[in-house]
Amino acid sequence: MSKKSLVVEHLKRAQMLDVLTKGVRLDGRGLLDYRPITIETGIIEKANGSAKVRIGNTEVIAGVKVQTGAPFEDTPDQGLLIVTAEVLPLASAYAEPGPPNEDAIELARVADRGIRESGVVDLKELCLVKGKNVLAVFIDVSVLNVDGNLFDAVSYAAVAALLSSTMPKYEVTAEGVKDTGKTIPLPVKLTPISITMVLIGNTIIVDPTLDEESVMTARITIASADKNTICAGQKGNPGGFTEEQVMLAIDTAISKGEEIRKMLKKSVGHGKKQK
Amino acid sequence: MSKSSITKLLDAKGVRHDGRKFNELRPVTMKVGVLENADGSAYIEFGKNKIMAAVYGPREVHPKHMSVPDRSVLRCRYHMTPFSTDTRKNPAPSRREIEISKVIREGLEPALILTDYPRTAIEVYLEVLQSDGGSRCASITAASLALADAGINMRDLVVGCAAGKIEGRVVVDLDDVEDKEGEGDMPMAILPNLGQVTLLQLDGRFSRKEFDEAFKLAKDGCMKVYDIQRKALMEKYFGAEETGEQ
Numbered sequence: 001m002s003k004k005s006l007v008v009e010h011l012k013r014a015q016m017l018d019v020l021t022k023g024v025r026l027d028g029r030g031l032l033d034y035r036p037i038t039i040e041t042g043i044i045e046k047a048n049g050s051a052k053v054r055i056g057n058t059e060v061i062a063g064v065k066v067q068t069g070a071p072f073e074d075t076p077d078q079g080l081l082i083v084t085a086e087v088l089p090l091a092s093a094y095a096e097p098g099p100p101n102e103d104a105i106e107l108a109r110v111a112d113r114g115i116r117e118s119g120v121v122d123l124k125e126l127c128l129v130k131g132k133n134v135l136a137v138f139i140d141v142s143v144l145n146v147d148g149n150l151f152d153a154v155s156y157a158a159v160a161a162l163l164s165s166t167m168p169k170y171e172v173t174a175e176g177v178k179d180t181g182k183t184i185p186l187p188v189k190l191t192p193i194s195i196t197m198v199l200i201g202n203t204i205i206v207d208p209t210l211d212e213e214s215v216m217t218a219r220i221t222i223a224s225a226d227k228n229t230i231c232a233g234q235k236g237n238p239g240g241f242t243e244e245q246v247m248l249a250i251d252t253a254i255s256k257g258e259e260i261r262k263m264l265k266k267s268v269g270h271g272k273k274q275k
Numbered sequence: 276m277s278k279s280s281i282t283k284l285l286d287a288k289g290v291r292h293d294g295r296k297f298n299e300l301r302p303v304t305m306k307v308g309v310l311e312n313a314d315g316s317a318y319i320e321f322g323k324n325k326i327m328a329a330v331y332g333p334r335e336v337h338p339k340h341m342s343v344p345d346r347s348v349l350r351c352r353y354h355m356t357p358f359s360t361d362t363r364k365n366p367a368p369s370r371r372e373i374e375i376s377k378v379i380r381e382g383l384e385p386a387l388i389l390t391d392y393p394r395t396a397i398e399v400y401l402e403v404l405q406s407d408g409g410s411r412c413a414s415i416t417a418a419s420l421a422l423a424d425a426g427i428n429m430r431d432l433v434v435g436c437a438a439g440k441i442e443g444r445v446v447v448d449l450d451d452v453e454d455k456e457g458e459g460d461m462p463m464a465i466l467p468n469l470g471q472v473t474l475l476q477l478d479g480r481f482s483r484k485e486f487d488e489a490f491k492l493a494k495d496g497c498m499k500v501y502d503i504q505r506k507a508l509m510e511k512y513f514g515a516e517e518t519g520e521q
Binding site (some may be wrong): 002011102103105106108109113118119164218220222225228229230231232233234235236237238239240241246247250254261 | 296351371373374376377378381382384385435459461465466469470471472473475476477478479480481482483486487488519
């Protein structure tokens with residue numbers, strides 16, 4: 001929890017509720033409008049894939065590193081895919097260096113579930129020698145500037161970085177696994193998209209700013225793998241949703257997710273051509 | 276983790292590996308007021324899950340600067356004992372436990388009237404003595420009983436139950452094996468009288484239709500657990516014979 005003044009919080013809530021009942025938000029957006037989203041890929045040469053995503057003033061950067069590793073005991077024929085997220089101390093006056101707090105842990109775990117559980121990468125294709133050598137895909141996301149909706153920014157950056165990522169081509173020889181020095185595209189199957197909504201008063205809005213997050217009662221993040229499949233969900237913050245609100249959130253996540261999926265694929269496509 | 280020898284989670288007749296139907300919960304028992312020192316406590320067995328919940332407070336906030344002038348600070352720690360799992364669990368809190376502590380706290384908070392206790396802390400400790408899938412749902416159910424037992428002002432109880440997907444079929448209340456080998460899990464907690472969803476997580480793949488089924492099964496499951504939860508509370512304060520619902 002960042003330190004906020006209770007008085008300001010209460011005043012802001014009143015003002016925000018007032019405009020929300022008219023169907024607009026303090027920054028002039030409609031209830032289901034995102035702030036402008038920009039996605040750049042291929043910005044870190046040393047990474048196998050990378051992306052910088054801005055949603056309004058929220059800014060995050062993701063990098064993909066692919067290396068060899070040992071598989072988990074219970075999945076000997078599958079590679080690894082790990083998503084981490086960190087709010088850097090330079091990202092906000094309230095962020096501090098040191099071990100991640102519970103908000104940062106939740107952020108990383110929700111992003112990880114949204115991406116891994118969707119089956120975005122066929123992990124069987126990352127197996128080199130069953131039970132011994134597999135490829136491990138690390139997607140590390142760093143938050144550079146905090147202005148609300150970190151969940152979606154982290155998720156889009158991770159997915160954009162994955163889509164633009166290559167992996168080293170390995171050869172399995174009698175002596176073991178050898179790097180051929182060549183790269184091939186990462187076998188990405190899907191484009192999972194997370195949509196975060198918050199409840200202020202009785203109104204659900206998407207893509208909250210930091211100001212909006214400071215007065216929300218509850219948050220819900222739903223990730224979809226495609227237009228018919230939900231692959232992750234997380235309700236957050238002290239507050240509840242009615243059944244109708246949950247259903248509305250699911251429908252919004254699916255329709256809005258499809259919109260953003262198209263946009264994200266297009267941006268990543270442009271990035272690839274420029275290379 | 277011990278490798279299970281179960282090859283099929285559902286047989287041809289739709290019976291689950293432990294003999295349950297798709298909408299059947301594991302056996303659930305609860306008891307209120309089980310610890311001497313705590314201001315409120317409860318114990319729950321949900322299948323093989325065995326969980327102890329204790330509440331301390333409202334009491335002074337430590338460190339003092341963490342206190343809030345207009346309400347109580349709710350704190351929650353969900354922790355698994357090293358012997359609660361198949362392979363020994365490192366006793367240090369894992370990232371998973373930190374996240375679960377957070378979602379449980381946020382799931383409990385809407386039920387509590389924290390503004391009744393300014394400048395205090397209410398602390399909820401959940402100790403999983405044995406885990407078997409669905410421990411966060413069982414924990415939040417026990418936590419709300421312990422809070423009620425501590426006499427904290429509440430708007431409603433909180434009750435949890437999960438739904439999930441095994442072999443393409445949506446079922447209620449996954450156990451450990453079904454959780455690991457199934458295709459999805461959706462833990463949920465509700466305020467049964469206020470009709471609010473206060474904890475909702477989902478992982479795995481669900482179509483829109485499957486989500487609706489899962490939501491309904493979890494909700495119905497919650498209502499069944501709520502019955503047992505309410506009886507457990509009545510039993511402590513009014514004695515078993517006066518619950519009138521045996």
